[in-house]
Amino acid sequence: MAGRSIAHFLFGSLAIALGSYVYLTMQIDMSANNDYKNAASIYEFTVKDTHGNDISLDKYKGKVLLVVNIASKCGLTKNNYQKLTDLKEKYGESGLVILNFPCNQFGSQMPEADGEAMVCHLRDSKADIGEVFAKVDVNGDSAAPLYKYLKAKQTGTLGSGIKWNFTKFLVNKEGIPVNRYAPTTDPMDIAKDIEKLL
Template sequence: QTHLGGKTYFLWFKPVAISFFIVEKIIDSNNMSGPDPKTAKTIYEFTVKDTHGNEVSLEKYKGNVVLVVNIASQCGLTKNNYAKLTTLLEKYEEKGLRILNFPCNQFNSQMPEADGEAMVCHLRDAKANIGDVFQKVDVNGSGAAPLYQFLKHRQTGTLGSSIKWNFTKFLVNKDGVPVDRYAPTTDPMDIAKDIEKLL
């Protein structure tokens, strides 16, 4: 407290104001921890988590052609996509193709498997040797993974940028730049000619 002109003033509010300032700065710092999906230039600026929860910088894919796919286990498109993605990887992996698979349960809950061993076992049982598998993500809405916000911003698709269904595919060149987007119904083997141009 302090005395001015015979009056007593209590300054108890100062520490409170300072504490709010500190909290606000901490929150701001956390919000700045990742790239802005609207201004990022390449996928290399993003870090994701694999199916076991380990952080993976997408810088590890520098120099590779990358196909990013949101996968599901119980979709009508699953069987064909698993088989054709396996064939695609077998054909082009040695030449530099990498497939990044992001399980997503947003479309009629068609990816119920948990991350980790359950996901690995599911893919093994399905004989889906489709590449690297990451943690389940949302691809639409306010909780969409930053990588998917970036991909949708760079390749908007038809009738809006939202992901329409399972097995939407994004093709990324050797510089980490998304160059094309394919509908869920696009057969993976129909992308082969575009992949060959980039390898």
């Protein structure tokens, strides 16, 4: 009888400990997603590269950044890939870094998987567009914290939500978003704003 009581006690204690762990883990994850509200700059965010490695954005301190949600099957893809490549070639050595985040939220127009499939797609498209990160959501509860931060700092014309592929955020050398551009904005039309920040 005593053995059964001890077993029940141990099982109950284990269940409580496991439940507490799950609850605390969920709270930590939830608070991590809300950190964007208190972030002073994008340097406080860590993202995954296309191969799943953690990348702290503070590695880009002192650089001018252009953050873009990209897609491979969009009507805007060809022009944006070409013009982002042109921007990188023109301003890369002066301190511009383009951060590309594949996104499949708009018409499922980014079907390529992260990793080698993404690298091959960009190579085949002759898109030397800069740094490429893991696929993210940019809208909704599942949006990447970085994108929640960007949208809070630079709202769009009709609200903060990202409307389509190739929305662009320009970030100064202090990691502060200073401008937002519509998907239809030609990347080369951003050149004058980039030059002011370099």
